[in-house]
Amino acid sequence: MAAIEIKIINKSANPLPEYATSGASGMDIRAALEAPIALQSLERVLVPTGIYMEIPEGYEVQVRPRSGLAIKHGLTCLNTPGTIDADYRGEVKVILINLSNEEQVIHDGDRVAQLVVQKVEQAQWLETASLGETARAGGGFGHTGKQ
Ligand SMILES: O=c1ccn([C@H]2C[C@H](O)[C@@H](COP(=O)(O)OP(=O)(O)OP(=O)(O)O)O2)c(=O)[nH]1
Numbered sequence: 606m607a608a609i610e611i612k613i614i615n616k617s618a619n620p621l622p623e624y625a626t627s628g629a630s631g632m633d634i635r636a637a638l639e640a641p642i643a644l645q646s647l648e649r650v651l652v653p654t655g656i657y658m659e660i661p662e663g664y665e666v667q668v669r670p671r672s673g674l675a676i677k678h679g680l681t682c683l684n685t686p687g688t689i690d691a692d693y694r695g696e697v698k699v700i701l702i703n704l705s706n707e708e709q710v711i712h713d714g715d716r717v718a719q720l721v722v723q724k725v726e727q728a729q730w731l732e733t734a735s736l737g738e739t740a741r742a743g744g745g746f747g748h749t750g751k752q
């Protein structure tokens with residue numbers, strides 16, 4: 606299990622992100638707000654979380670939407686999955702967009718997204734004049750049909 610150093614501002618109002626169930630992939634992360642945010646239809650906002658972390662080399666943290674917010678309220682992460690780089694030391698923020706037709710209000714402590722810790726590798730390019738052959742070759746974008 607990966608251990609990640611975390612610094613959290615205003616912990617009493619905003620506990621650590623946590624797995625809601627024992628088998629969950631993501632830890633729910635909460636908004637850290639001084640006042641509620643009213644988000645109009647199609648409006649986007651950068652939601653602070655009060656959380657700073659030191660991710661070990663070889664890992665990243667993804668910021669993903671929560672399905673309940675998406676289906677019930679039309680709220681999703683605009684840049685999904687958001688990427689928290691291992692060398693980032695700033696505040697983790699969530700870019701939410703309101704895709705519903707109504708105003709949506711975000712309150713302090715609302716679970717606005719989930720964090721997924723992933724192993725990640727950096728690659729280097731090996732430039733070549735020819736690539737290995739495959740049955741797919743250049744086919745894509747639905748070339749195998751719809752059904
Ligand atoms: O949902 C997100 C996405 C990113 N970040 C922070 C952590 C990440 O390491 C940094 C940069 O993110 P990204 O690389 O996606 O954005 P960029 O537009 O490429 O910015 P930069 O030029 O700073 O890399 O912003 C967040 O807090 N939340």
Ligand SMILES: [Mg+2]
């Ligand atoms: Mg970047």
